[in-house]
Amino acid sequence: MDNIENQIFSSYERNPILYDEIYKKKGQIKKVYKKLFELYGKHSIQDYVNLNAKAKSSFFNQGITFQVYNDKDTQEKIFPFDLFPRIIAPDEWEIIEKGAIQRSKALNLFLWDIYHDKNIIREGIVPMELISTSENYLDQMVGIDPPGGIYNHISGTDIIKHNDGKYYVLEDNIRCPSGVSYVICNRTALKRALFGVFNHYKTYSVTNYAENLLDLLETTKPKGVDVPVSVVITPGMFNSAFYEHSYLAKTMGVELVEGRDLFVENDFVYMKTIKGPIKVDIIYRRIDDQFIDPLEFKPDSTLGVPGLFAAYKKGNVTLANAPGTGVADDKAVYTYMPQIIKYYLNEEPILNNVHTYHCSRPDELKYVLEHIHELVIKPVDEAGGYGISIGNRLTKAEIETVKKQITESPRKYVAQPIMSLSVHPTYIDESESFEQRHVDLRTFTILGKDKEFVLKGGLTRVALQKGNLIVNSSQGGGSKDTWVLKG
Amino acid sequence: MLARVANNLFWMGRYIERSEHIARYLNVNYFSSLDAPNAKSQDRQFVLRSMLFLVGEPDVDENVILKEQEVLFKIGLDTESPFSIINNVKYARENANSARDLISTELYESINKFYHFVLNYPSDIFLKNGLHDFTSNVAEMTAILRGKIRGTLLHDSVYAIIMMGVNIERANQIIRIINTKYNDALKAQGSYGDKFGNSFEWTTLLKCAESYDMMRRFYKKTPTSISTLEFLILNPNCPRSIMNSLNQVYKNIKILDPSMAYNKKSTAFLIGKVRAEYQYKYIEEIEENIQIFIEDILNSLNEISLKMEKEFFNY
Amino acid sequence: MSLEYSIVYKAENNYQNWVEQAHWQFLIIPEVNNNQEFVNIDFSNSVGATNQFSINGYGFKTIRVHPKQKFKNISFEATFRLIKKEVNPFDFNPSADIEQSYQKLNELNFKVDFEAFLKTTHFTRIPQAQKSMFDFEKDISIFENLQNLNHFVFNYLRFKTNVTDVKTTLDEIIVERQGVCQDFTHLFCAVARKNDIPARYVSGYLHQGNGYFGDSQMHAWAEAYIPKIGWVGFDPTNNLLANTNHIKVAHGKDYTDCSPLKGVVYTTGTNETSHTVQVLSQQQQ
Incomplete structure (x- = not known):
């Protein structure tokens, strides 16, 4: 049947x-x-x-x-x-x-x-x-205890x-x-x-995400704060994930702020509202580390908040995720x-875990160079699927280019066997x-x-x-x- | 509410309202001029100049022959001209975007649809035979937006700020339309009696403000300069009147600033003062020097806007 | 015997057009340590903005200034008074067991402890070609090697202002063989780290009374960690060990961590900035 x-x-x-x-x-x-x-x-x-x-x-x-x-x-x-x-x-x-x-x-x-x-x-x-x-x-994160240990x-x-x-x-x-x-x-x-x-x-319903997010973020509020004020910070409406940022703020019931809406005074963070400054305790940030504070990191960043890192270091504000998580x-x-x-x-x-070859290790590098056609080569620090080469899809010339790139900076690459992702029936527009x-x-x-x-x-x-x-x-x-x- | 976002909401309201007035102005002037009772009101150049005057880009050189298609495109769909309808809708959506977490999904969806409608409107069709379709759709969609603002938002500070934007812009646009039509009426005077007072342009003016039918009901006479101005400026029951707009602005500032204490520096105080001034004006006073009256009210509205910016949007 | 120092730091910024928004962070306050006792700070700016005392990411004291009104010209003036104890740079016993101290450098725990000051950074990267420009001799002590390195750097580079800037890296400095204290210090740190010695970049003030190079700006020198002895200051610009004339402000991996003034300024057009430092001393009994 x-x-x-x-x-x-x-x-x-x-x-x-x-x-x-x-x-x-x-x-x-x-x-x-x-x-x-x-x-x-x-x-x-x-x-x-x-x-x-x-x-x-x-x-x-x-x-x-x-x-x-x-x-x-x-x-x-x-x-x-x-x-x-x-x-x-x-x-x-x-x-x-x-x-x-x-x-x-x-x-x-x-x-x-x-x-x-x-x-x-x-x-x-x-x-x-x-x-x-x-x-x-x-290095700035060394010795800092993030609020709640998270x-x-x-x-x-x-x-x-x-x-x-x-x-x-x-x-x-x-x-x-x-x-x-x-x-x-x-x-x-x-x-x-x-x-x-x-x-x-x-x-199971999926609509309970935002309330859980807010609840759990609030468990990591800074010391001495009773009822924390949380915000979501976005790079702005031209960011590719802006819809998500506004969605999360809306469903969490918190303000969606940009860097220019916040300021730091005496190592506390405030947002500028129509009723004057309001202290902010928890920031769910959708801005990368390097952009959160131009006085501490990338100086030409206009997305962040000058002085934010000092406020964080002093334990006066929670950043989620904490700065420096990218290393992991x-x-x-x-x-x-x-x-x-x-x-x-x-x-x-x-x-x-998928078995991984480290190009930084000479013996593994050798294996990778010899077996490129059956491996996926990934740069270690790129997100979004950029820079990935799939061995069995490469032309001869492309293989040579990839080999050259790996040999030049082996630390930058890892390789994994080509995993065969499962498939699922999917409606395709073109073929109806x-x-x-x-x-x-x-x-x-x-x-x-x-x-x-x-x-x-x-x-x-x-x-x-x-x-x-x-x-x-x-x-x-x-x-x-x-x-x-x-x- | 964040000061920046409040500013965005305020301007969202203003841009929505502005796009409607421009659209209706194009529509009414263009189509009523086709069979206007006198040659001047029928004159293409006259109508096109009037349109440019409204959006604040009057062509000063009277000898230049304006091209109809160029002017219509410039005001309607030209993304290069800052005052075009398409840009107003775009700005409205951008402002809505950054306040998206504060407004209802329904309102946002309608703004978004509005934007896509304008964005995807083929300019060749607009210029060929789409003027009526396009402008009446724009007017229609702004009416839907006003409905969504009223019907899907909590009537709190978010609502108050949007409504202040809408009403300040409405007062602004009505006064600009009056100004434009006043200029037109000076040029296209009626054929009998008080030529200026009986100009056909007063009817057009009322239609631009969607107030023609109501005005006829109220006065039961052909519109004249004095009855039209009285209706559009001073009648608090006419939804498009300056008086009504000021009343709305006042009502909404009280939501933002409910304090009853006397504070001469507050925006609420200024709005109350301006409102009181017009509440006790009579039309003959205004008619004595319309030009000065128009300048005064534009200044007052601008002052209110600046004061709001300083008090609430300063970020 | 101690010296009482009075340091005056001045900065002046002039902009062609209005500056609508600006944030500055000064990293100029002398550190309190076992030979620097802090006495007094006086800081002011010409536009009447509040001066906020805070810390930077590494815990060093900073002053942040954020004017609330627009301006075209702004100047800052800081005066510090502190007492510096007499420093004898040779006040230790160089390790008797030379071999043991080199072994220490190779221990994993040692490498982990000093990880930050052993790694190569943007300004301490020695080009491949000059990889072995200065190798340590394993039969003399680490301290002696570092002294030789100090001397080597002093001789290798010629002190010259306005040929390098805060963006110049070692690739260029090693070829051109000239620069200022910052470049000398980067080269010293880079070579020390290449030889597994933890080395850090130090910014501070130099008392000029003795005719040292330091061009009345803030000065830079290096500190290297010698097992069993601790951090020792080397001033390769002047071929000296850091002494009573060196007043430390902060340290870091390289200039980036110690830059005295960081700013975010929203304006258009050109601008002119100038800084001066004056260090005066008075002997105390």
Whole structure:
């Protein structure tokens, strides 16, 4: 009965090498997807064409857009949304959630350590170069105890499923991970388009993110503050993630400020309101370290607040995430995650790490240079999917260029085996049909003082170009609503 | 509320209101001139000059022959000209963008739709036969926005600031329209009796302010200079009148500054003072020297705006 | 015996057009340490803005100024009075066991402790070609090597003002072989670190009474860490060990961490700035 006639999937091509999220190996539909498959089958493909167009214009009208920068100009684009949701079964989610918390906690302890006694280095577990050659290690943070002991309040963990059916973490994002607003928008959009399907599933809500974020941020308020005033700081409306910044401020019920709305007096931070200055205690910042205070970091930055770092150093304001967290989402640190987890928590990693070759190590560099065609080469400090080379997609000339780059600055690169991201049926505009596309999952974890929260859902990102493995929105990716089922 | 964001909301209100008045002015003047009763009012050059006068870009050289398409494009869809409708809508949206966390999703969505409508309006169609469609849509959409402002926002300081922007701009635009039409009426005088007082331009003026029908109901006579000005300036029940705008501004500043204490430096005090002045004016006083009256009221409105900026938006 | 110092720091900025917004941070207050006792600070600015005393990211004392009105000209004047104890730079026993102290340099704990002052920074990067411009001799003490390095830098570079600026890096300095105290200090730190010795950039004031190079601006010198002895100051610009004439303000990895004046100024057009420093001393009993 599994393969009931299903009109909309009649032309769905399954590549047997790839791991398909909705099909079992032998071609039956997985249990969690069965009902959905059946329900979607009742619609005609024309219905999807219409629904898809409607969903698009709804996103556009709501202004849920991001800006894409290229050489010439900036363009306002919608983040393509796919109508076929991804479903995660309760047992699988449990692993993801526990694994994400485990990583966030371990990273927090790691950050505390490398900004205090540096025991993990003294004991030879990780090399000193992780901090001494990292551009994201801030010497100014040494010895500072961040309020509540938290560095990475918000972590975005990028997880994939390989063709062995296991989850692997691809990277931890603990600077200013973005995308959470899309999780909620996707849910809203799918509800509007196909509300009927929700009746058949018990899915966790995703709308409680902002309240949890505010709650947990407030557990890390500065000492001596009773009822903290929180704000979200944004680089401004021309930033690609501005929609998200305003969304978060709105749903948290706090002010969305720009650097020029704040000032520092006697090492306390104030915002300029129509009723005069109001002291600010917690800043959820969506501005990179180098831009937060022109008197301490990049002097030509107009995004930050002069004197902010001194206020932070004196413990008068909480910054989330703390400055200097970037050192721990360096891809070189990623490769030590199993050791880091073991060292601080005395636990085995719950989520797998992809094996990584460090080009800084001569023997591994040699391996990388000889096997480029079967590896993914990543710069250690670039975000957003920039600068990634996938070995088996490169021409001979390109391979030579990459080799040259690696040889010139080996510390800047790591390499990993080409992971085969799982695929998921995705509605494709051009062919007006469902096709297999690679997906990943970004989860959002919040750490507070003795409290943590993982958003039960996450951003399933889809590489919309056929065969493409890079799912970032800036590289032409889309996204799906992600359902975590109640057990 | 952040001072900067308050400023943005204020200007969002102003730009929304401004785009409506410009759009309606284009519409009414263009179409009523087509069958106006005298040659001057029908004259293309006359109408185009009047439009440029309104947006503050009068062409001083009377000998230049203006090209209709160029003028319409410049005021309607030219992104290069700062006063164009398209730019006003763009500014309205930019200001809304930075205050997005404070306004309702519904209001933002409508502003965004408005922006996309204007942005995507094909200029060739606009110039060929879209003037009416475009301008009446703009007017329509601003009406929707006013509805969303009233119906989906909490009537607190956010609302008060937007409404102050709307009403200060409305008073400004009405007075500018009066000024423009007053100039036009001087040039295109009526054919009988008091030629200036009976100019066809007074009817156009009322239509520009969407007040023609109500005015006819109220006075039951053909509009003259004196009845038109009285209605548009002093009648507190006419929603577009200067008096009503000042009343609204006063009502809203009291939300922002509820203090009853006497403070001659406050914006509320200044607004109250200006309002009281017009409340007890009669039209004959104004008619004695309309030009000076217009300058005075523009100055007062500007003073209110500056004072607000200093008191609330200083960041 | 101690010296009482009086230091006057003046800065003047003139702008062609109005400055609508400005923030400054001064890192000019003498540090309090075991040979510097702080007596008095007097700081003022010409536009009547409040002077906020604070700290920078490394915990050194700063003064921040943010005028609330627009201006075209602004000047600052600071006067510090402090007591400096007599410093004898040779007041220690050079380590008897030379081998042991070199071994210490290679211990992981030592490297971790001094990580910040062992790493290469933008201003302390020696070009590949000059990698071995000065190698330590392992049969003499670290202190002697550092003294030789001090001498080497002093001879290698010629003191000359206005040929380098705050952006000049070692690539250029090593080729041109001239510069000011800041460049001398960067070269000293870079070579010391290359030889595994923790070295830090120090900014401060130099009492000019003895005809030293220091061009009546703020001065810079270096401190190197010698196992079992501690931080020792070297002034490669003057081929000296830091002494009673050196009044320390702050230290850091390089100039970036110690820059005396940081500012964010919103204006257009050109501007002129000038700084002067005057150090006067008076002997105390």
